Amino acid sequence: MLRLALVLLLLLLNVSCGGGSARAPVSPLSPQAALGARIFEDRTLSGSGRMSCATCHDPAFSHGPPNAQPVQVGGAFEQLFGLRAAPSIRYLERQPPFDAVRLRGGLMLDGRADTLAAQALLPLFGARELDAGDAETVARKVHQGVYASEFKAVYGESDAATTVQQIAEALQAFQLEDPRFHPYDSKYDAVLAGHERLSAAEARGLQAFEDPKRGNCASCHTSRPGADGKPPLFTDFGYAAVGVARNAAIPANANPQSFDLGLCQRPELAARTELCGLFRTPSLRNIARRPVYFHNGKMTSLAQVLDFYASRDSESARWYPAEKFDDLPAAYRSNVIPLAPGLSAQDLHDVACFLATLNDGYARGRPPVEACR
Ligand code: HEC
Ligand code: HEC
Missing domain, CATH: 1.10.760.10 (Cytochrome c-like domain)
Structure with a gap:
């Protein structure tokens, strides 16, 4: 009873x-963070062309999963089930790096990423998440996609490996700056x-x-x-x-x-x-x-x-x-x-x-x- x-x-x-809570940001985002906002929702980067970070971390669901499935499905053919429940990614801006002695900190449920930039590369290339392919594929999409000119204005031109790092940095800046995350x-x-x-x-x-x-x-x-x-x-x-x-x-x-x-x-x-x-x-x-x-x-x-x-x-x-x-x-x-x-x-x-x-x-x-x- x-x-x-x-x-x-x-x-x-x-x-x-x-x-x-989907209030508009109070102060405008830096150009880098604004770029991160575009990337966060960009489905074209995924191997399937159908999912983005926001698919599993939906702003309307506290940046967590929009359904009660225990694990989300991802991958180039949207056939691979995840191994862990997708978390809300709000309130991570004060997360300390992993400390193996004191056993605290780090991102991911096992702390294996120390910064939001390092973390972003895991789902970007993860076979069960965006499965974006190789660095060249990702860099080409960004340099030819709808926000190519914004990307160039912020970062200029560079090789594929550097472009991938810049994507990660932009995603980090977005999560750190946009007050909707915290x-x-x-x-x-x-x-x-x-x-x-x-x-x-x-x-x-x-x-x-x-x-x-x-x-x-x-x-x-x-x-x-x-x-x-x-x-x-x-x-x-x-x-x-x-x-x-x-x-x-x-x-x-x-x-x-x-x-x-x-x-x-x-x-x-x-x-x-x-x-x-x-x-x-x-x-x-x-x-x-x-x-x-x-x-x-x-x-x-x-x-x-x-x-x-x-x-x-x-x-x-x-x-x-x-x-x-x-x-x-x-x-x-x-x-x-x-x-x-x-x-x-x-x-x-x-x-x-x-x-x-x-x-x-x-x-x-x-x-x-x-x-x-
Ligand atoms: C298919 C679903 C899926 C997609 C797409 C996805 N994630 Fe995640 N995300 C997860 C899962 C599951 C975890 C937990 C993984 C773990 O602990 O091993 C996670 C963890 C995280 C974390 C760490 C949370 C914490 O508490 O430490 C961040 C930050 C994050 N994701 C950001 C992103 C970004 C940025 C993207 C896009 C590049 C993205 N995710 C795409 C499912 C997803
Ligand atoms: C010893 C530390 C500890 C204590 C005490 C503790 N928790 Fe937790 N809590 C955790 C850990 C670790 C997890 C994640 C476990 C997992 O996913 O396997 C968790 C997970 C949770 C979750 C699920 C969160 C999510 O995002 O899925 C809730 C809700 C929760 N705890 C509430 C409580 C409440 C309420 C109490 C007191 C009755 C409590 N916890 C006591 C460590 C603790």
Whole structure:
């Protein structure tokens, strides 16, 4: 009954706060970033001619996937399924580079790219993403395409390898400069700035989220401004194994020997088996709007995710058909972190109310849905 109520509440939150924040940029973009905006949406660069960065990172869906498929399909023939759920790519402008000692930072769910420019080359040439072909093909398209003159004005003429680097730089500049990638205009941001107050339910939710004996969520999903005074990103940039169940809907998982090992799948970290199963802690901004959750897209509602956090250990049979932590080889299952067991049904309801305050594009003074007042 309570579970049903939580599902209904989350549906309500989603509908009432729906839509993306697609406000116009406040200051004009630099020519380099404006070029990046064109490239971000340019389908002609893809091997199939039909997809762009925006296909999987749709601005109308918080720059995340526009559907609840666990993984998106890509490649030159649009036949290759991805291996991980497409993340929202908002709020990455403060991401530190990967630090193998402190185990934090980096882009991609295993931190394998240090900058947004380095990252951009991975999907551009990735066989399961844009699959753009070789550098010559990409450079020719850019130099002959609809924004060829803008490209020339910014970068002049150069060889194919340099052109590809410039594309990556332009994509990085776009993501760093365009405020739609990091608007910091959620209700919670207004609360931190002293312009707005949380409702009673939202405030209780924040308490449960932070309480080490209940959610303990904030120990990884940082909820307070840091020493630099900047608004929290709801991630400490760290890594953890949460032990989500295997997702049979991912085509690669048809092979029972195939596992996504996260951090230790990176060749240079392969010997560190204590890192197997660990993924980077994602930001929770806009989380109530995400159609699909966790690295393997196993869950499609926030209610399910909260239920999982509360009962993974106490009622594990509900989450795993046969063996607990079945998405990891048995040898690595001890890497999975224990979870704080203290969330009541009321807490789950309240945490859902709080998390909805992290949606971008909050209009000041707007009352929360009835159940969250
Ligand atoms: C077919 C879907 C797809 C396309 C097209 C795509 N991406 Fe992604 N993107 C993903 C997936 C899946 C991941 C996570 C991959 C991983 O962790 O291994 C990701 C990760 C990212 C990240 C890192 C997010 C983080 O939290 O660290 C950035 C930034 C990004 N993509 C930008 C881009 C850009 C720029 C383009 C166009 C050049 C692009 N993507 C095209 C699916 C896609
Ligand atoms: C030990 C660190 C840690 C704690 C504590 C923690 N999380 Fe997470 N959280 C993670 C990591 C790591 C992931 C990504 C796991 C994966 O994809 O396999 C994640 C994923 C999530 C996601 C899915 C995000 C997405 O984009 O798909 C949500 C929602 C979430 N956590 C909410 C919470 C809540 C609510 C709590 C408290 C009840 C909590 N987390 C406690 C580390 C943590």
